[in-house]
Every structure is written in C-alpha cells, then in structure tokens.
Amino acid sequence: NAGVTQTPKFRVLKTGQSMTLLCAQDMNHEYMYWYRQDPGMGLRLIHYSVGEGTTAKGEVPDGYNVSRLKKQNFLLGLESAAPSQTSVYFCASSPTEGLAGVTGELFFGEGSRLTVL
Amino acid sequence: AQSVTQLDSQVPVFEEAPVELRCNYSSSVSVYLFWYVQYPNQGLQLLLKYLSGSTLVKGINGFEAEFNKSQTSFHLRKPSVHISDTAEYFCAVIRIYNQGGKLIFGQGTELSVKP
Numbered sequence: 001n002a003g004v005t006q007t008p009k010f011r012v013l014k015t016g017q018s019m020t021l022l023c024a025q026d027m028n029h030e031y032m033y034w035y036r037q038d039p040g041m042g043l044r045l046i047h048y049s050v051g052e053g054t055t056a057k058g059e060v061p062d063g064y065n066v067s068r069l070k071k072q073n074f075l076l077g078l079e080s081a082a083p084s085q086t087s088v089y090f091c092a093s094s095p096t097e098g099l100a101g102v103t104g105e106l107f108f109g110e111g112s113r114l115t116v117l
Numbered sequence: 118a119q120s121v122t123q124l125d126s127q128v129p130v131f132e133e134a135p136v137e138l139r140c141n142y143s144s145s146v147s148v149y150l151f152w153y154v155q156y157p158n159q160g161l162q163l164l165l166k167y168l169s170g171s172t173l174v175k176g177i178n179g180f181e182a183e184f185n186k187s188q189t190s191f192h193l194r195k196p197s198v199h200i201s202d203t204a205e206y207f208c209a210v211i212r213i214y215n216q217g218g219k220l221i222f223g224q225g226t227e228l229s230v231k232p
Contacts, residue, residue: 004160033220040126042207042224043161058219090160094220105151106220108160 002026006091006109013081013116021076021112023091031094032074033058033106034066036087043090049074081116088113120144121208121223129229132200138193138226140208148210150191151220152182155205164206167191178202203230 004025013019023032030051035043035058045058049068063085065077074093078085092106124139142148149168153161165176172184182193191208208223 035222040224042123043222045219045221048219059221092160105163105166106153106161108162110158110160 004091004093004107004109006089006112008112009110010113011115013078013114015082015116017081018077018079019081019114020078021089021091021114023074023076023093023109025072025074025091025093025107027093027095027107028071029093029107030071030096032068033092033094034064034074034076035090035092036060037090037111038087046076046089078114081114083116086114086116121210121221123206123208123223123226125226126224127227127229129231130198132230132232133197135196136194136198136202136228138206138208138228140191140193140223142189142191142208142210144189144210144212147213149213150182150184151209151211152176152180152191152193153207153209153222155207155225157204161207164193198228198230200230200232202228204228 007022033048034046037043044060046064047066049055052071055066067075089112091109094106120143122141130136151166152164154164155161165174167174167184175181180195205225205227207225209220211220
C-alpha cells in the first residue's frame with residue numbers, strides 16, 4: 001500500500017543550487033498538492049494541480065515551479081535555492097467527488113526535509 | 118478568501134484529562150471543515166470532517182468536533198486523552214462549490230499529554 005511517496009526524504013543544498021522533489025501517488029487521484037511546513041506557520045500551499053497537464057499557484061508560489069506531466073506524478077522544482085526555502089515539504093493527493101469537487105480528504109506523503117545552507 | 122486561526126499553539130494536559138483545541142475560521146462563502154493530526158516525523162492524516170448534517174461530528178481515536186456557524190468555530194474535543202494522543206493538530210477549511218479544491222490550514226496546535 002504505497003499511497004503517496006516522496007523522494008528524496010532528506011536533502012541539503014547550497015544557496016543557488018537547483019533540485020526537484022518527486023511525488024508519486026498510486027490511488028488515481030485527480031488533485032495533487034505541494035505544501036511547506038514551517039514552525040508556527042502550519043502548512044502553506046505552494047502549488048497544486050487539478051489534473052494531468054494543469055497546475056495553479058497556491059499561497060506561497062514564489063521561487064518554486066511544478067509540473068504534472070503524468071497523472072500519478074507531481075514534481076516540485078527549486079531553480080535557485082535560498083535559505084528561506086529550508087523547510088519540510090509535503091505532497092498530498094485527493095480524489096474528486098461531492099459538491100466541492102473534492103472531499104477535502106487529503107492523503108499525505110511522509111515529507112521531504114530540505115536544508116539550504 | 119478564507120482563513121483559519123487556531124487559538125492555542127501549545128496545549129499541555131495530563132493523561133485522562135479532557136482537552137479542547139480551538140479553531141475559528143473566516144469565509145464569505147460556505148465551507149467544509151476538517152481536523153488533521155500529525156504524529157512526530159509523519160505526514161498528516163484525517164481525524165474528522167464536517168461536510169453537512171449534524172453539527173457534532175465524531176472522528177477516529179475518540180475525538181469529536183462541533184461546528185458552530187454563528188461563532189464560525191470548529192473546536193476539537195476529547196473527554197479523556199492518552200499519552201498516544203501527543204501530536205500536532207491542524208484545523209483546515211475548503212470552500213464549497215470551488216473546483217479549485219484548495220485546502221487551507223491553520224497554524225497548528227501541539228498537544229502534549231503528560232503522565
């Protein structure tokens with residue numbers, strides 16, 4: 001029962017380096033999300049996708065890019081990492097149903113801890 | 118735009134005591150409401166949700182929450198906590214009829230249960 005899998009789980013970068021976080025889900029969910037979690041700030045939405053080939057900005061999109069070329073994968077890229085991007089990143093997916101189009105029940109990965117020096 | 122405020126960042130309680138974690142939201146449209154729990158070094162998992170119907174909803178592990186539309190609150194309660202309930206709890210909202218599907222989280226409340 002894989003669910004939502006994030007890779008890598010840990011990464012240390014130097015300022016200015018680039019990297020990509022990969023999220024894969026095997027539940028055939030339409031919606032996928034990238035959040036970052038920082039102490040005292042809860043989870044903030046970076047980008048999300050409502051289906052293959054679509055992406056949209058969340059609350060804190062600056063400095064990040066995303067792609068959803070395949071339904072099961074959602075990639076988060078940092079083109080030029082900054083210390084302010086040190087955080088724990090969570091990917092989540094959600095099925096579509098109900099009046100809202102989504103149930104609000106998100107299935108989360110275990111997180112990717114990124115440190116930018 | 119909607120927002121979520123969790124009024125307590127940390128709540129320490131003794132084992133077997135009751136607990137209430139407070140959540141208030143603001144939105145110009147109707148919303149669905151949720152509580153998620155995050156155990157140490159894990160992702161979040163759904164604890165309970167309010168979509169419609171009875172304003173008192175029951176979730177896993179003996180937790181319940183009450184939706185109060187007039188006070189725009191969705192407080193989480195448990196009559197008797199266990200050590201294993203130590204975790205961070207997040208309140209969240211999503212707009213109804215919004216195909217964008219953005220779930221907005223509060224800042225989180227750390228529940229610490231002491232023996």
